[in-house]
Amino acid sequence: MTRPRSELVSVADTPYYHCICRCVRRAFLCGDDRVTGQNFDHRKAWMVERLTELVKVFAIDICAYAVMSNHYHLVVRINEEKAAQWTDEEVIRRWRKLYQGPPMIQRYLAGAVLDKAELKVVNDIVQQWRLRLADLSWFMRCLNEPIARWANDEDGCKGRFWEGRFKSQALLDEAALLTCMSYVDLNPVRAGIVETPEASDFTSIQARMIAWAKRQRKNKKQNKSFVRTSKLPKQTLPTVPLLRFSGNEKQGKPTSISFSLKEYLQLVDWLGRAIRDDKRGAIPSNMPPILERLNINADELLTYVSKKEKRFIDVMGTENNFQKIAKQWQRKFIKGIRLAKQLFSRQAVYIPFTNHF
Template identity: 45%
Template sequence: MTTARASLINVDATPYYHCVSRCVRRSFLCGYNDEQGKCFEHRRGWIEQRLLKLANAFCIDVCAYAIMSNHYHVVLHINKGCAKALSPIEVIERWLTFHQGPLLIQRFMRGEVLSEAEQERCMEIIEIWRERLTSISWFMRLLNQHIAAEANREDQCTGHFWEGRFKSQALLDEKALAAAMAYVDLNPIRAAIADAPETSEYTSVKARIKALRNDQITPEGLHVFAGYPRKDQPEGIPFRLLDYLELVDWTGRQVRDDKRGQIDSTLPPLLERLGFEPKQWLKTASYIEVGNMVGSETSVKAALPLLDRQRASGIRLPDS
């Protein structure tokens, strides 16, 4: 029996989630399909562009992504603070990026005189949209529906393109977030279609490395790195970018040592800070998709009542 989405996604438990969508019938999202003799590589661009466009409109940040041949991974951050700070006009403009607004909202945007009842109805609609701008379900719906429609149009067919609902995992603490992001960014390397993070096409890690080489702080559409947790820390992923890139490289070498050789005995600073032993980190980074939440024992126990669950399946990481 499927689990209610409200029991899987709750910002009070954690704002970070790892989501996966897979194609039906072994269909190809992108890449080369030997059975059909067709190349669908261009569809990677479709999903990357749609993903980043949605991130610019929604109050949901993209921390990591990897687009594979018949599925994709994304790590998302729900930004409630951003949604609360939006003015009514900003909420409307963001929502209407992907939707047609009702006539009442159009009149409101044109500055027409509305009755008190009409004004109240406008505010009700705007607050509904404000809430949806932080909904991963709405975010993923607008992503998957668009890609499915484009793919079916290209294939000249109808029917389901995705395997039902997307899968989501709650990332309950820093360790879980780092493990999930590294797992996502290393997908092409583990699948033996890339040799290094900087050559992994359609991944967030390649986009970050490219931006870094061009003296940019963060690629457009991706969530920023805020550095080590500290007083008055700005909004962002609680690691340093360079530490994270070193962590991804180290983990990739261990998971695919036949392609990358041996690693130096020096471990990356982020690994030491998160308190992982090498064997535990490799287990976590290799099997991150198991279960519906990832976190330390303490984080899992604290999150269970918030997610309305008595027990959880997933990976339990050691407390620091």
């Protein structure tokens, strides 16, 4: 049964979510259309450009993204604290980048003298906008609607471009976040579109690797271990502002991801090599240490990120956090507990997201 979004997305439980949205009938409407033979890769660029704009407006950060031919993935962080700190004028400025707003707001901005009743209306509107600017559903709406409209105009047709509503998955802890980000970043490798993560166009991993390589060149320290800088493409699209890595799991801040970028890039490269070499039955000995620290089962992680199709679950996290969320939601069972036991084999030692605030 379809559950209300208010139950699936609760910042009180976790600010991190994995979102998926597919084109209608899973058609290749953003890549090579098998029916018409046309190529629509430029629509992937639309997605990246629109994401870049929206991140500068909403109090929502992007941890990872991958735009594929018939669907896209996002891993986001909802930053309600950031939205709460904005002044009313800042809220209006941001919202008006998306919508013009009612005449009352126009008068307010023009410096017109408003009575108490009118000021109350303005305040109510601003508070509503403040909530929307930290709302995942509004973010996805502002992302999907323009893309669908532009694509339909280009095709000279009407109707749905996206399949129903987007799917969201709550990521309850650092282990779940790391697992999901690597799964998203390795989408093109898993699909056999490219051989290496850095060759994956329209993905966050390519953007992070390009930025990493630029810093290495600037510091005159070419990294020879895992980022193949000579094979990195030139950055031609706008760079989507991505949530940064803090470098320490126990000192994570609300404005950063609680592990280091270098370790994450090493993990993605390690997983990518294993997927290409089909090493699911023989895990290489040089396992990234971050897996051991977060108590992630390397064999199960490789199996998970290698699967092209899987049943979507609403929640991902360690077994302990599954039990906590089930109690909070007053439910005896939440789908995904078996995966949690497999992926996160021991009790993870970390600070839960809810303690970061």
